[in-house]
Amino acid sequence: MAEPAAAGGEHSSIAAHPWIGELSLRLLGAALQILATWAVIRALTPEEAGVYFRGFVIALGLSALLRGKYEIYMAQHIIGRRAASTGIPNGVLLMQLARRMLLRSSLVCAVLLVVMADLDIQAPQLQTILQTYLPFVLAVPCVSVSNLLGEALRAANRTLGIVVAAYAVNLSMLLAVVLAPDDASLALYSWAFLLGSLVSAGVAAALAWRTFRVAPGESYRRIRREALQGVDSRELIGLARGLLLWGPLCILAVWAPPLQMAQYAVAARTALVVDIFLPALNLTGGRESLTAAQPLQAPRRLFFRQLATALLYSSAFVVPLLVLAPATLALYGKPYDSLLTVYALLLGVQWANGVGRPGYGTRWWNGMRSASVSLSHPAPWRRC
Numbered sequence: 001m002a003e004p005a006a007a008g009g010e011h012s013s014i015a016a017h018p019w020i021g022e023l024s025l026r027l028l029g030a031a032l033q034i035l036a037t038w039a040v041i042r043a044l045t046p047e048e049a050g051v052y053f054r055g056f057v058i059a060l061g062l063s064a065l066l067r068g069k070y071e072i073y074m075a076q077h078i079i080g081r082r083a084a085s086t087g088i089p090n091g092v093l094l095m096q097l098a099r100r101m102l103l104r105s106s107l108v109c110a111v112l113l114v115v116m117a118d119l120d121i122q123a124p125q126l127q128t129i130l131q132t133y134l135p136f137v138l139a140v141p142c143v144s145v146s147n148l149l150g151e152a153l154r155a156a157n158r159t160l161g162i163v164v165a166a167y168a169v170n171l172s173m174l175l176a177v178v179l180a181p182d183d184a185s186l187a188l189y190s191w192a193f194l195l196g197s198l199v200s201a202g203v204a205a206a207l208a209w210r211t212f213r214v215a216p217g218e219s220y221r222r223i224r225r226e227a228l229q230g231v232d233s234r235e236l237i238g239l240a241r242g243l244l245l246w247g248p249l250c251i252l253a254v255w256a257p258p259l260q261m262a263q264y265a266v267a268a269r270t271a272l273v274v275d276i277f278l279p280a281l282n283l284t285g286g287r288e289s290l291t292a293a294q295p296l297q298a299p300r301r302l303f304f305r306q307l308a309t310a311l312l313y314s315s316a317f318v319v320p321l322l323v324l325a326p327a328t329l330a331l332y333g334k335p336y337d338s339l340l341t342v343y344a345l346l347l348g349v350q351w352a353n354g355v356g357r358p359g360y361g362t363r364w365w366n367g368m369r370s371a372s373v374s375l376s377h378p379a380p381w382r383r384c
């Protein structure tokens with residue numbers, strides 16, 4: 001088993017990717033995010049853009065809820081260098097968790113497809129909208145896999161992996177706008193998103209395979225029950241993190257009219273560029289509190305030091321975006337430039353997500369969770 005990134009690899013990553021090159025790739029990722037959003041709203045009417053971004057939010061928000069516990073546990077395993085103490089190589093654990101997460105997301109995807117088929121029969125007037133949402137539903141497993149692998153690469157200090165993998169989705173959106181005829185249906189842009197999600201998942205899988213190499217015959221190695229119990233113990237914190245980032249937008253996707261949905265989605269996609277610039281070890285805290293397989297109570301002083309570091313990093317990226325908020329929204333024109341308060345609020349959510357990440361790895365949460373759930377008899381439904 002070769003584990004080139006099991007120890008974090010900070011120095012090797014810096015040597016392989018000079019900071020100027022890293023910054024350039026991150027800036028390119030942010031530019032593609034904003035440019036793709038701008039291109040879509042220019043090609044579609046505000047009402048059509050609202051329908052399109054509703055499916056976009058549902059796909060990404062649902063995937064965030066489905067993968068939360070897996071990516072938090074995986075990040076803690078990598079950052080804490082637990083491969084030696086647990087006997088589970090990072091590559092093996094990642095493949096096992098990816099399979100379970102893929103099964104979970106595929107089951108949810110199948111349920112949504114059944115619901116859509118029933119609606120197609122019961123409400124024929126929704127056929128056009130359902131055709132638009134079908135690619136987004138099919139993209140849920142792809143989005144879940146690419147983001148899980150991307151967060152694992154971030155934890156291994158290969159932060160550019162998740163940035164480069166995200167290029168595919170934004171490039172597919174741009175190509176759809178450029179190549180689509182004037183009378184193209186809205187479903188064409190949705191299928192372009194699905195294509196970009198497939199490519200993004202493939203790129204993330206290739207980068208993860210290169211970083212977390214698995215020896216032949218090791219990919220189906222069984223992992224211990226304690227590891228699965230550790231994953232299950234992070235279910236609620238994973239859901240809470242997903243709801244923090246996507247909960248309000250998912251509610252809007254269900255209840256808001258198309259115009260309002262388009263306005264909020266444009267602001268949200270722009271605010272998501274913050275995540276492109278967050279540092280690698282800002283996912284679940286520092287290594288000092290994650291080095292043991294079953295971490296002890298983290299010292300209060302250590303926790304506050306990690307919190308202060310996360311506060312510094314998040315503020316360094318969010319504050320300039322707040323200053324540039326009027327000019328940024330002005331790029332989209334009307335009616336998207338009128339939600340300055342909402343955009344500032346969404347940036348605040350991204351700031352809170354970055355600042356709160358050290359808390360995901362503390363023993364305080366694990367202790368509270370273990371007090372309410374018996375790990376010796378985990379529920380069967382929590383296995384996928």
